[in-house]
Amino acid sequence: MSLATALTRSHQHVPESVLDQCSEADRVIVENIGLVAQEAMPALNLSQATIAQEGGKYLLRVPFTAAAASVTLRELRMIQTYNPARVHDIRVGWGEKALFLRIDICNEQTPLACSELEVVRLTKRTRWF
Numbered sequence: 177m178s179l180a181t182a183l184t185r186s187h188q189h190v191p192e193s194v195l196d197q198c199s200e201a202d203r204v205i206v207e208n209i210g211l212v213a214q215e216a217m218p219a220l221n222l223s224q225a226t227i228a229q230e231g232g233k234y235l236l237r238v239p240f241t242a243a244a245a246s247v248t249l250r251e252l253r254m255i256q257t258y259n260p261a262r263v264h265d266i267r268v269g270w271g272e273k274a275l276f277l278r279i280d281i282c283n284e285q286t287p288l289a290c291s292e293l294e295v296v297r298l299t300k301r302t303r304w305f
Contacts, residue, residue, distance in 0.1 A: 232286035
């Protein structure tokens with residue numbers, strides 16, 4: 177089930193021109209990540225989103241509606257934690273006189289790269305001779 181049915185309030189939708197460039201298996205993933213980004217950052221203009229393919233990734237680029245939009249780490253993490261296996265990178269940039277959010281989404285062919293680092297205990301030992 178797509179998030180589009182769950183978030184039908186006054187939200188914008190991912191344009192069909194964007195989804196048409198994705199493979200059939202990746203369409204729902206790209207749409208859901210775009211809708212999660214819209215929910216996390218209401219200043220995004222999802223109707224003007226564009227997408228490009230580079231290697232094994234889709235580069236989803238969504239402009240902000242206002243140049244004075246703010247972005248917090250919590251909002252970026254909300255997008256990342258929705259699908260950490262597919263969301264490779266998120267960045268905010270300035271281009272064409274507008275602020276934009278770019279989300280790099282791995283396609284179905286890209287192997288999942290998961291890593292976890294856990295520091296259990298750090299100790300400093302002093303030896304007395």
